[in-house]
Amino acid sequence: MSGHSTYVPQSAIGRWFESRLPILGLMHGSFVSYPTPRNLNYMWTFGAMLSFMLVAQIVTGIALAMHYTPHVDFAFASVEHIMRDVNWGWFMRYAHANGASMFFIAVYMHMFRGLYYGSYKAPREVLWILGVIIFLLMMATAFMGYVLPWGQMSFWGATVITNLFSAIPLVGEAITTWLWGGFSVDNPTLNRFFSLHYLLPFMLVGIVILHVWALHVAGQNNPAGVEVKNVQRDTVPFTPYATAKDGFALVVFLIFFAWFIFYVPNYLGHADNYIDANPLVTPAHIVPEWYFLPFYAILRAIPSKLGGVIAMFGSIAVLAFLPWLDTSKVKSASFRPVYKVFFWVFVLVAIGLGYLGAMPAEGGYVIAARILTAYYFGFFLLIMPLLGMFETPKAVPATIADAVLAKHGNVVMNPAE
Amino acid sequence: MKTFKSIFTAALIVGAAAMATAPANAAGEVENPSRQSWSFAGPFGKFDRAQLQRGFQVYREVCAACHTLNRVAFRNLSERGGPEFSDSQIKALAAEYRIKDFDDKGEPIEREGRAADRFPRQFVNADAAAAVHGVAPPDLSVIAKARGYSRGFPLFILDALPGMAYQEHGVDYLAALLMGYTNPDDLNWNRYFPGHAIKMAKPLSADQVAYTDGTPTTEAQYAKDVSAFLFWAAEPKMEERKRTGLNVMLFLLVFAGLMYFTKKKIWADVH
Numbered sequence A: 001m002s003g004h005s006t007y008v009p010q011s012a013i014g015r016w017f018e019s020r021l022p023i024l025g026l027m028h029g030s031f032v033s034y035p036t037p038r039n040l041n042y043m044w045t046f047g048a049m050l051s052f053m054l055v056a057q058i059v060t061g062i063a064l065a066m067h068y069t070p071h072v073d074f075a076f077a078s079v080e081h082i083m084r085d086v087n088w089g090w091f092m093r094y095a096h097a098n099g100a101s102m103f104f105i106a107v108y109m110h111m112f113r114g115l116y117y118g119s120y121k122a123p124r125e126v127l128w129i130l131g132v133i134i135f136l137l138m139m140a141t142a143f144m145g146y147v148l149p150w151g152q153m154s155f156w157g158a159t160v161i162t163n164l165f166s167a168i169p170l171v172g173e174a175i176t177t178w179l180w181g182g183f184s185v186d187n188p189t190l191n192r193f194f195s196l197h198y199l200l201p202f203m204l205v206g207i208v209i210l211h212v213w214a215l216h217v218a219g220q221n222n223p224a225g226v227e228v229k230n231v232q233r234d235t236v237p238f239t240p241y242a243t244a245k246d247g248f249a250l251v252v253f254l255i256f257f258a259w260f261i262f263y264v265p266n267y268l269g270h271a272d273n274y275i276d277a278n279p280l281v282t283p284a285h286i287v288p289e290w291y292f293l294p295f296y297a298i299l300r301a302i303p304s305k306l307g308g309v310i311a312m313f314g315s316i317a318v319l320a321f322l323p324w325l326d327t328s329k330v331k332s333a334s335f336r337p338v339y340k341v342f343f344w345v346f347v348l349v350a351i352g353l354g355y356l357g358a359m360p361a362e363g364g365y366v367i368a369a370r371i372l373t374a375y376y377f378g379f380f381l382l383i384m385p386l387l388g389m390f391e392t393p394k395a396v397p398a399t400i401a402d403a404v405l406a407k408h409g410n411v412v413m414n415p416a417e
Numbered sequence B: 001m002k003t004f005k006s007i008f009t010a011a012l013i014v015g016a017a018a019m020a021t022a023p024a025n026a027a028g029e030v031e032n033p034s035r036q037s038w039s040f041a042g043p044f045g046k047f048d049r050a051q052l053q054r055g056f057q058v059y060r061e062v063c064a065a066c067h068t069l070n071r072v073a074f075r076n077l078s079e080r081g082g083p084e085f086s087d088s089q090i091k092a093l094a095a096e097y098r099i100k101d102f103d104d105k106g107e108p109i110e111r112e113g114r115a116a117d118r119f120p121r122q123f124v125n126a127d128a129a130a131a132v133h134g135v136a137p138p139d140l141s142v143i144a145k146a147r148g149y150s151r152g153f154p155l156f157i158l159d160a161l162p163g164m165a166y167q168e169h170g171v172d173y174l175a176a177l178l179m180g181y182t183n184p185d186d187l188n189w190n191r192y193f194p195g196h197a198i199k200m201a202k203p204l205s206a207d208q209v210a211y212t213d214g215t216p217t218t219e220a221q222y223a224k225d226v227s228a229f230l231f232w233a234a235e236p237k238m239e240e241r242k243r244t245g246l247n248v249m250l251f252l253l254v255f256a257g258l259m260y261f262t263k264k265k266i267w268a269d270v271h
């Protein structure tokens, strides 16, 4: 699949270098000649946005770190200093804060895409599991980043989440103390969170490289869910086709992103985080950032603390087992009429859990959260395995070219091959 | 089409489930502040300089007795996008304050304020302030962003949308709070403060601050002016931000158009 080794640089210097380190050929094989299925829709452009956001977060983050002070007495003030006195500081901060949200919007689209089109199925299991690891690392990074401005939500969010570890039997308390570097969330905690918040994005870069490598070995899935059979009939080269399409989608995504940065920069944040952290005053409602809300709802839906923690981590861990939980022979939901309905219910359940995560954990909200949590796990652990056995899929096109033919009435041969 | 049908079916199922478990909403404890019309709202919003100057006057003559404004320096008051006092006005203003400092022998001294100084604190720390006022009066530098309320589902979604964007929850709360002392028998009862019992007794009353530009000297006018000033104090780069945003948006829209046609042309020969 990976179209490498045929590449010959045009300049003499290029050829000299290529015979010593074939990095140009690697780039060419990965981003120019790499064959992409010709029937990809716009749901396949979120990978490009994720790559962009990762770089954007690193760039704005490094600029912020030049002016930020990781100390309980100065952190809040240094963030205000960035907002007021540093040239373009307000832009860097709002871009970084909203950038985290954009990153999660893109990753959720990307993951739902995979769930709908069965992208986790063979031969993409490793690719998918790398994706789940990326998602976990993103969550860890975002959580620690939110602690850094040292506002009320930073402090209390950190307290609630680190306290979860104390639910572990026997060693829980010791682990929590070790994480804090003391007997409560305090200066040592802030310092280590800053250190890790700087480190994890670079680990993400490493995993993303593996993720893209695995992608280029297995090849992309596509809306028809059938594998490439004939490179000439079924694919187009990455450049210019995917490059132009990803480029257009990325600019549209940037418009969306810019709207948040410039016009509603605090919409996704919480007012309490503009209050200096105060260990003596607990906010009325402690709520995490929006992208954690569904998992927070699952945590609080379970009556026991340990049970809640297990359910919360389990709700993410279960994703890694999808390739084996889904027993269907057909990948794409386009040809699975029953799965499709369960899928969209799942999307709404996830949104519903997000809403409940922001509500107080009392009365009807808790009951609703329990029902939705049951569906969340039921979808993966019961519906997916059983549906594959009982559902009758519709006729699947033999090749990608046939799928395009059915849709557009004609297929032109790959012009570049 | 098929997809829409499945989404619709899914929505029906979840909708029915939601109905069945609809949580009994806790009756609203505090009512939401009413919405003011601010000159700085919306994508093209700008501060009203005269209003910011009046608001500063109210802060200085009333609120400053108890509240600090630690993150604002005198020089900020003359910067573009704010009250835009002249440099000489700021110099004169700063000179009215005594600033604690050290001389070149390390001896503590008090000197005249300069434009680069920040408003001096009234108390050494929060405990000293609390000892006098019962509760430490919060610093007002970011208070307009540190307060807010949710309009609840589904209105909170509209608050983010172009054309309807509503980002002034905090400053609306401030104005409402200052006008919310509606119980003439109890100056510590506030309609909008959570729990209603507030340690700050009614700070404003009519004709308390002498405006020089003919603006009515009512309690409501003071409340709005000082709230607008505090919004600026919390977001001093708002005008720069919105101005930059407009340029960025225009650029991106044109760029998106060009990318769209490029993509269309490239893909034209594929299907």
Ligand code: HEM
Residues within 6 Å of the ligand: A043, A044, A045, A046, A047, A048, A050, A051, A054, A107, A110, A111, A114, A117, A119, A120, A124, A127, A128, A130, A131, A132, A133, A134, A135, A204, A208, A211, A212, A215, A219, A220, A221, A222, A319
């Ligand atoms: C930092 C975050 C991530 C980055 C930068 C990233 C990047 C990419 C890129 C560039 C592609 C190829 C373009 C595309 O198909 O959209 C891709 C494909 C893929 N990603 Fe990710 N990804 C990230 C996170 C995730 C996560 C969290 C998952 C799932 C748990 C995931 C699962 C997949 C799968 C299954 C594919 C192959 C998709 C297919 O061809 O159907 N990725 N990723």
